[in-house]
Amino acid sequence: xxxxxxxxxxxxxxxxVRFYTRIQVLNPQTNPHNSYKxxxxxxxxxxxxxxxxRALGFTVEDIKNIIAKADEHESPCPTVxxxxxxxxxxxERQFQNLIALRARMTAAIAQWxxxxxxxxxxxxxxxxxxxxxxxxNHDASN
Amino acid sequence: xxxxxxxxxxxxxxxxVRFYTRIQVLNPQTNPHNSYKxxxxxxxxxxxxxxxxRALGFTVEDIKNIIAKADEHESPCPTVxxxxxxxxxxxERQFQNLIALRARMTAAIAQWxxxxxxxxxxxxxxxxxxxxxxxxNHDASN
DNA sequence: GCTACACCTATGTCTTAGACACAGGTCAAT
DNA sequence: ATTGACCTGTGTCTAAGACATAGGTGTAGC
Numbered sequence: 001x002x003x004x005x006x007x008x009x010x011x012x013x014x015x016x017v018r019f020y021t022r023i024q025v026l027n028p029q030t031n032p033h034n035s036y037k038x039x040x041x042x043x044x045x046x047x048x049x050x051x052x053x054r055a056l057g058f059t060v061e062d063i064k065n066i067i068a069k070a071d072e073h074e075s076p077c078p079t080v081x082x083x084x085x086x087x088x089x090x091x092e093r094q095f096q097n098l099i100a101l102r103a104r105m106t107a108a109i110a111q112w113x114x115x116x117x118x119x120x121x122x123x124x125x126x127x128x129x130x131x132x133x134x135x136x137n138h139d140a141s142n
Numbered sequence: 143x144x145x146x147x148x149x150x151x152x153x154x155x156x157x158x159v160r161f162y163t164r165i166q167v168l169n170p171q172t173n174p175h176n177s178y179k180x181x182x183x184x185x186x187x188x189x190x191x192x193x194x195x196r197a198l199g200f201t202v203e204d205i206k207n208i209i210a211k212a213d214e215h216e217s218p219c220p221t222v223x224x225x226x227x228x229x230x231x232x233x234e235r236q237f238q239n240l241i242a243l244r245a246r247m248t249a250a251i252a253q254w255x256x257x258x259x260x261x262x263x264x265x266x267x268x269x270x271x272x273x274x275x276x277x278x279n280h281d282a283s284n
Numbered sequence: 285g286c287t288a289c290a291c292c293t294a295t296g297t298c299t300t301a302g303a304c305a306c307a308g309g310t311c312a313a314t
Numbered sequence: 315a316t317t318g319a320c321c322t323g324t325g326t327c328t329a330a331g332a333c334a335t336a337g338g339t340g341t342a343g344c
Binding site: 144145146156160163164176177178179 | 320321322323324
Binding site for chain 2: 045046048049051052053055056057066067069070073074075076077078080081084085087088091092094095098099101102104105106108109112117118119120123125126127128129130132133
């Protein structure tokens with residue numbers, strides 16, 4: 001199979017498959033005539049593993065490490081358990097940040113609903129943002 | 143003031159200030175002797191605007207556009223109102239994605255709690271991920 | 285066989301918002 | 315004058331692909 005077909009089968013873009021191939025986390029054979037890549041069923045299974053891992057929040061670097069462990073005939077499972085805990089913590093942090101961001105955005109929109117547009121002057125670029133930033137507590141706790 | 147002091151005053155890193163200076167969204171004077179940048183109080187106010195905008199989810203490119211509008215003596219407010227709506231929608235999408243990701247992660251961790259580690263074999267890299275991917279519905283609706 | 289032409293391919297470059305490395309500058313204490 | 319701690323600008327790097335482009339494939343019509 002060639003890249004497009006493989007991609008369509010797994011619901012990802014051809015560029016994604018090319019990317020995995022480029023960084024050698026996927027290693028199809030190359031047709032020496034036109035240098036097209038030829039993906040076997042085993043390659044597809046391999047890609048399926050990669051896609052599933054990505055869907056669980058693993059980075060591509062994580063996946064490389066997991067595969068490396070398996071290539072040494074060691075069980076990658078302890079590594080997998082450890083990494084997903086770490087990634088879950090990060091996700092939780094992002095989640096909190098996103099909630100805070102959304103709160104700031106909706107608060108700003110609400111605050112701006114009742115005030116008029118205004119031309120910029122010497123010390124103001126946009127009075128809406130400028131006035132909103134007054135209420136922002138920029139502490140160093142981060 | 144020099145970069146570190148400015149950064150500390152606004153609760154960002156010196157690298158962040160240097161970055162804004164590099165892309166010319168901040169334009170301090172340069173000391174011709176040592177090519178150190180010298181930030182005036184006006185520069186600090188300008189940076190304050192940038193930091194506030196970033197805190198509202200605007201991209202640096204957005205901020206450039208807003209400043210460009212203001213430089214043409216046009217009110218940037220309509221632009222600002224428009225952009226924040228767009229960014230809020232994106233944030234909402236990210237939010238949904240993050241919720242779904244977190245659900246997948248916790249589901250995987252729960253599922254893996256009761257199954258043993260296992261060595262990789264010919265057709266499996268990590269049976270935990272592999273078995274989890276079975277339950278994944280990879281549809282094309284995205 | 286030849287030529288269009290639609291579609292596909294690999295490769296190189298670009299993206300964000302800074303973080304990091306590093307060679308050199310500053311400045312107060314000696 | 316020299317040490318040494320700290321600071322500076324500049325160049326490079328990051329993640330995970332997306333995009334641009336020159337060239338290949340393969341079918342249809344002649």
